[in-house]
Amino acid sequence: MIEEHDLDLLLNDLFELYGYDFTNYARASLKRRVQRLCSLDKFPSFAELRYRLRSDETYLKHFVEELTVNVTEMFRDPGFYRVLRQEVIDNLRAKPFIRIWHAGCSTGEEVYSMAILLKEANLLHKSLLYATDLNPTVLEKARKGFFSLSEMKLNSENYIASGGVQDFSSYYTAHYGQVKFDESLSEKMIFSTHNLVSDSSFNEFDLILCRNVLIYFDKSLQERVLRLFYDSLAQLGFLALGTRETLRFSGVEPKFKQFSQEKIWRKVT
Amino acid sequence: MEKSNVSHSCKAVIIGGSAGSIEVLLKILPALPEPLTYTLIIVLHRKHTAESALADLLTSKSRLVIHEVEDKEPLLPGNIYLAPADYHLLIEHSLVFSLDASEKVNYSRPSLDVSFESAADVFGPSLVGILLSGANADGTLGLKAIKRAGGLIIAQKPETARVAYMPQQAIQEAGVDYVLDIFELARLLNLLNNQGD
Numbered sequence: 001m002i003e004e005h006d007l008d009l010l011l012n013d014l015f016e017l018y019g020y021d022f023t024n025y026a027r028a029s030l031k032r033r034v035q036r037l038c039s040l041d042k043f044p045s046f047a048e049l050r051y052r053l054r055s056d057e058t059y060l061k062h063f064v065e066e067l068t069v070n071v072t073e074m075f076r077d078p079g080f081y082r083v084l085r086q087e088v089i090d091n092l093r094a095k096p097f098i099r100i101w102h103a104g105c106s107t108g109e110e111v112y113s114m115a116i117l118l119k120e121a122n123l124l125h126k127s128l129l130y131a132t133d134l135n136p137t138v139l140e141k142a143r144k145g146f147f148s149l150s151e152m153k154l155n156s157e158n159y160i161a162s163g164g165v166q167d168f169s170s171y172y173t174a175h176y177g178q179v180k181f182d183e184s185l186s187e188k189m190i191f192s193t194h195n196l197v198s199d200s201s202f203n204e205f206d207l208i209l210c211r212n213v214l215i216y217f218d219k220s221l222q223e224r225v226l227r228l229f230y231d232s233l234a235q236l237g238f239l240a241l242g243t244r245e246t247l248r249f250s251g252v253e254p255k256f257k258q259f260s261q262e263k264i265w266r267k268v269t
Numbered sequence: 270m271e272k273s274n275v276s277h278s279c280k281a282v283i284i285g286g287s288a289g290s291i292e293v294l295l296k297i298l299p300a301l302p303e304p305l306t307y308t309l310i311i312v313l314h315r316k317h318t319a320e321s322a323l324a325d326l327l328t329s330k331s332r333l334v335i336h337e338v339e340d341k342e343p344l345l346p347g348n349i350y351l352a353p354a355d356y357h358l359l360i361e362h363s364l365v366f367s368l369d370a371s372e373k374v375n376y377s378r379p380s381l382d383v384s385f386e387s388a389a390d391v392f393g394p395s396l397v398g399i400l401l402s403g404a405n406a407d408g409t410l411g412l413k414a415i416k417r418a419g420g421l422i423i424a425q426k427p428e429t430a431r432v433a434y435m436p437q438q439a440i441q442e443a444g445v446d447y448v449l450d451i452f453e454l455a456r457l458l459n460l461l462n463n464q465g466d
Contacts, residue, residue, distance in 0.1 A: 026367040028359035028387050033371070069371040212370040215340045215356070219365070222341065244353045244368055246339045 002035050006046045010034065013054055020064060021197050024221035033067050040066075065137050069216060073154055074109045076211070077243050078161035081113060083262045085163050088238055089121050092206055098127040101205045101232065103196060103225075104213030105131035108142025108189075109155070114209070115185040116171060120164070124188055130203065132194035143191045145181040149174050196225045201232040208233060211263075212242035219249065226252045233267045240264045279307045279421075279461040280346070280395035283388045285381035285411070287314040287403025289431025291323070293451055294401075298331035298349075300455040302462040305333065305347045309458075310360075312352040312384045314377050314403065324351050340368045352379040359387040375407035385411020394419030397461060399454065400445075401425045403435030412443040423457065426450045 007030070014020045022030060034049075043049040052059050075081045092098050098118075102111050111131045118124040133139050147155075156168040172179040194202070196213070208229050214222050229239055230252050239256065241263040247253040256265035286293065290313055301309075315323060324337040327349075335349045336342070344350065344364045352358035357369040358379050374380035385398055385408065398415040400408045402425055412422040424445045427433035439445055449457060 026359070026361065026369075028361050028367050028390070029357075029369045029371075031390075032359070032369070032383065032387075069369070071371055215368045215370065218361075219341055219363075242340075242370070244337075244339050244356055246341075248339065249341050249343075 002031060002038065002046055004031075006050075007031055007034060010046075010050055010053070013050065014060075014064075017054065018057075018060060022067070024197065024218050024224075026216055026218050029216055030067070033069075037063060037066050061137070065135055068135055069212075070106045070135070070138055072106045072109045073151065073158065074113045075155065075158035075162045075164075076110070077262075078158050078163075080211075080240070080243070080262045080264075081117065081158075081162035083260045083264060084114075084240070085117050085121070087260060088207065088240075088264065089117060089123065091236075091238075093121070093123060095206060096126065098123060098207075099203060099205045100127060100129045100207045100209070101203070102129065102131040103194070103208060103210040103229070105133050105139070105142060105191075106135075107138045107147075108145070108191075109147070110209060110211065111142065111189055112145070112181055112185060113159075115188065116159070116164070118188075119185065120166065124185075127188055129189045130205075131189055131191050134193060134195040134197075136193055139191045139193060143186075143189075145183070145186050146178050147172075147181070149177050149179050152179060196228065197221065201228055203232065204234050205232055205237055206234055207238040207240065209240045211240060212245070214245055215242065223250055223252075226250050230255055230267060235267060237267050238264055239267070278395055279397055281308045281310060281344070281388060281392045282397045282399065282458065282461060283310040283312065283385060283415075284399045284401065285312045285385060285408045286401030286425075287377075287381075287405050287407065287432070287435055289402030291326075292431065293425065293454070294327060295330045296451050297455040297458060298327060298333075300459070301331060301333060301349075302459050303332055305349070306462050308344050308346050309349040310344075310352075310358070310384070310388065311335070311349065312358055312379050312381050314379070314381075314405070314407070315354050327351065338366045338368070341365045352384060354379075357383045359383065360391045362391055364391070375405055377405065377407050381408035382411040382414075386414040389415040389418040389420060392418075392420065396420035397423065397457075399423045399425070400436055400439045402430035402432050404432045405435060406438045408435060409438045409442045412439050412445065416443065416446075421446050423447045423449055423454070425454065 159168045172181045257268045328335045337351045359367045424436035424439040427437045429450045
């Protein structure tokens with residue numbers, strides 16, 4: 001069992017030695033993640049975990065990767081993608097150029113889902129999809145566009161439930177248990193590290209997706225990130241959050257108008 | 270089980286269940302006292318597609334509104350909260366909920382163990398944990414954590430559960446304080462109210 005005090009020491013080490021600032025992550029979830037790693041990596045005590053982290057930079061890399069959550073799937077919450085497909089994308093159609101930011105894109109499933117939606121709406125040629133994460137390893141995976149074949153059944157079911165009518169397998173080729181998505185989809189993607197804790201706005205976007213990322217932050221960090229999104233959105237730009245995430249408890253709420261039953265808002269002031 | 274036996278001041282009650290637990294809740298929620306002096310948190314294994322219909326169903330059987338939790342929602346005494354589908358439900362010391370979409374635990378998201386452990390961490394001896402019907406061992410470790418933190422732990426009487434496995438596990442492994450049938454559970458939730466008087 002990790003005590004609050006131990007967690008403080010560990011977060012302080014991560015920041016002082018390596019510059020990773022997890023101090024404003026949601027504490028309950030962070031504590032669980034640290035405990036989980038402590039038992040997965042079979043540390044007999046917290047002190048030994050701390051020693052390893054302070055002395056072994058390779059382990060640190062693994063630790064940070066595992067501390068952040070990278071559970072994702074394509075077309076996750078099909079009802080959300082149905083609204084993107086049927087309502088949001090139509091609002092972007094008239095624009096000469098469409099810029100989209102996937103903040104906290106993890107291994108890229110959401111970015112590829114979006115590229116498929118845009119391609120089917122015949123808009124991909126004039127779109128750019130910026131995909132960022134603090135974790136370089138997951139970004140590298142996303143950039144390559146390889147996914148496990150075993151996930152394609154679920155992804156394909158989600159795709160159909162989101163209103164997709166093509167043969168989902170036409171978007172990839174399978175090799176030995178892995179699939180590679182068509183390069184025409186990834187041509188318009190730009191992958192880059194970006195840390196929502198410390199980095200600032202880098203462009204103006206028509207749509208920002210940040211789904212199930214803010215849940216890992218405390219209220220003060222959520223507030224910072226929501227301001228960052230506000231500053232990074234064009235007038236009437238869209239912000240999409242996870243199914244149980246909300247602007248209700250944030251100071252930016254009056255600057256947005258909820259767009260649909262799904263968690264999508266538009267910047268209005 | 271008289272009032273003196275549940276003498277510690279109860280700030281929160283957390284109820285977990287799986288298969289066969291909704292029918293129990295539909296019986297005990299209408300019997301809840303009003304106003305509630307504690308926070309009631311319900312965590313159920315549920316289908317991802319069920320969306321918020323479950324909150325509506327439970328609300329229809331209770332005079333109190335059941336809030337399906339959104340991230341960073343504050344926990345207020347007197348309110349009933351339901352863990353949303355496909356997220357783990359955690360509680361911060363600042364008394365707000367945090368959601369977590371990480372790996373399933375005991376093949377479940379939400380996992381009862383995860384929520385029970387988090388609630389134990391925050392409420393310590395002021396917490397009562399109740400485990401209902403279900404076909405999975407989820408919840409037993411969580412009840413143990415509640416007990417370690419000084420809270421009271423209770424299992425539904427297996428003979429009254431549609432699926433006895435989950436409460437049975439807790440009885441064998443966690444050393445529950447009480448094993449109660451549905452009527453007694455409803456009575457307990459009333460006894461826990463208004464400890465101040």
